[in-house]
Amino acid sequence: MSDNMNDIDIFNETDSILIKKTLVNGKIKDIFVSDTGIIEEISDKYSGEYGEPEFIIDGESTVASPGFSNTHTHSAMTLLRGYADDMHLQEWLSEKIWPLEAHLSAEDVYNGTMLASIEMIRSGTIAFNDMYFFMEEAARAVYDSGIKAVLCHGFIDFGNEEKREAEIKATEKLCEHIKSMNNPRIKAAVGPHAPYTVSKEGLLWCSAYSKENDIGIHIHLSETEQEVKDCIEQNNKRPSKVLDECGCLSKRTVAAHGCWLDDSECELLGKIGVFVAHNPVSNMKLAVNRAMPYQKLIDSGVNVTLGTDGCSSNNNLDILEEMKTAALLQKFFWNSDTVLPAHETLKMATSAGKKALGFGEGELKTGAEADIVLINTKTPCMTPLFNWESNIVYSANSNAVDTVICNGRVLMHDGFIPNEEEICKKASDSAYSLVKRYNDSL
Ligand SMILES: C[C@H]1O[C@@H](n2cnc3c(O)ncnc32)[C@H](O)[C@@H]1O
Numbered sequence: 332m333s334d335n336m337n338d339i340d341i342f343n344e345t346d347s348i349l350i351k352k353t354l355v356n357g358k359i360k361d362i363f364v365s366d367t368g369i370i371e372e373i374s375d376k377y378s379g380e381y382g383e384p385e386f387i388i389d390g391e392s393t394v395a396s397p398g399f400s401n402t403h404t405h406s407a408m409t410l411l412r413g414y415a416d417d418m419h420l421q422e423w424l425s426e427k428i429w430p431l432e433a434h435l436s437a438e439d440v441y442n443g444t445m446l447a448s449i450e451m452i453r454s455g456t457i458a459f460n461d462m463y464f465f466m467e468e469a470a471r472a473v474y475d476s477g478i479k480a481v482l483c484h485g486f487i488d489f490g491n492e493e494k495r496e497a498e499i500k501a502t503e504k505l506c507e508h509i510k511s512m513n514n515p516r517i518k519a520a521v522g523p524h525a526p527y528t529v530s531k532e533g534l535l536w537c538s539a540y541s542k543e544n545d546i547g548i549h550i551h552l553s554e555t556e557q558e559v560k561d562c563i564e565q566n567n568k569r570p571s572k573v574l575d576e577c578g579c580l581s582k583r584t585v586a587a588h589g590c591w592l593d594d595s596e597c598e599l600l601g602k603i604g605v606f607v608a609h610n611p612v613s614n615m616k617l618a619v620n621r622a623m624p625y626q627k628l629i630d631s632g633v634n635v636t637l638g639t640d641g642c643s644s645n646n647n648l649d650i651l652e653e654m655k656t657a658a659l660l661q662k663f664f665w666n667s668d669t670v671l672p673a674h675e676t677l678k679m680a681t682s683a684g685k686k687a688l689g690f691g692e693g694e695l696k697t698g699a700e701a702d703i704v705l706i707n708t709k710t711p712c713m714t715p716l717f718n719w720e721s722n723i724v725y726s727a728n729s730n731a732v733d734t735v736i737c738n739g740r741v742l743m744h745d746g747f748i749p750n751e752e753e754i755c756k757k758a759s760d761s762a763y764s765l766v767k768r769y770n771d772s773l
Pocket residue numbers: 405424428429432462463464485524551554613640641644
């Protein structure tokens with residue numbers, strides 16, 4: 332699908348691009364993207380007003396969609412893909428995942444995040460919300476891969492003061508580091524892991540730090556029934572109330588899961604303007620036993636977004652797969668054929684997701700950052716094309732994703748991502764060496 336260009340040069344950061352004859356909301360359009368990464372023109376035929384494009388992409392037989400956002404993941408957990416499956420969440424975390432993660436190195440996180448980035452790009456993801464460890468290395472991987480991300484250190488103190496001090500230092504160090512990178516594609520957030528792993532003192536520090544630095548909060552909320560029961564037993568209140576009293580709920584908060592929220596919590600989150608990230612594949616795999624109350628959240632004014640969670644509970648980062656699963660799980664669990672239709676599902680992955688991460692509106696329009704996915708309509712899964720939104724949500728798979736543009740820079744074209752083989756090899760080596768280090772320590 333490329334015209335008059337050399338396939339390597341198209342990955343240059345600073346070139347202007349003309350996408351010719353792609354489908355935008357069902358109509359054939361040209362899209363001109365300037366070398367500053369902004370969509371300057373969407374028209375029936377490019378006017379030439381912004382000069383000659385350095386590159387032309389033949390968009391015929393493609394649908395253009397706003398790029399997708401993955402609003403909850405632990406990207407370097409790509410290294411743990413297939414390491415521990417078919418377990419319940421608490422045993423999975425405490426018996427398998429945390430003991431292995433104790434042996435992670437900074438290099439592992441770089442390699443795992445590089446793998447995650449290209450895996451996400453393959454399904455049209457242009458931004459993600461990440462909570463993990465050694466996050467300066469995640470920032471380096473995000474920089475190198477060209478994707479956008481909000482990064483936080485997974486803050487876990489288990490009520491231990493010494494551990495809390497270490498988590499505070501790690502959070503401050505990451506935020507300072509990201510500030511010094513001064514790159515609009517990479518933002519910092521505060522990452523209190525969950526109300527059941529962070530003390531009240533820790534939650535209070537996180538909320539104060541996020542306010543002082545005007546950055547978001549990324550947290551797990553009400554994923555399992557047990558954590559909600561434990562919270563009520565310990566605090567006589569449900570988790571959302573505990574978080575609210577600690578100042579952790581705001582318009583800058585992304586709360587992942589929300590499977591066991593009750594009506595009053597949905598209303599509280601809606602009133603405050605919290606974003607709730609639905610992670611249907613992970614929820615089903617870890618058998619959390621209840622689907623997020625999507626419709627109640629929407630009716631309460633909550634912005635619901637989509638996430639994959641990490642690769643050890645999913646086990647991939649395919650946002651197209653997540654869209655379909657979300658739409659099906661909601662219908663199945665709540666026994667409603669109309670809940671979460673295709674149009675709303677796509678909005679979760681595009682405009683709602685980008686807003687949650689503070690990266691703009693997530694729409695294809697002039698003046699917007701050029702975060703564009705071109706999906707090949709000449710593939711079996713996109714044929715026929717009665718309804719492009721329905722096809723993206725219900726039938727498309729990653730093989731149909733042809734081109735991904737993030738901030739005006741081409742990250743994948745004709746299904747090709749530079750250095751993919753090398754990135755996979757390094758991540759695989761890291762994964763085996765991590766497991767070896769752990770086994771040797773036993
Ligand atoms: C950052 C930490 O979070 C852990 N984690 C990964 N997936 C989940 C999940 O579904 N619920 C709670 N915690 C999770 C990850 O392994 C890190 O330790």
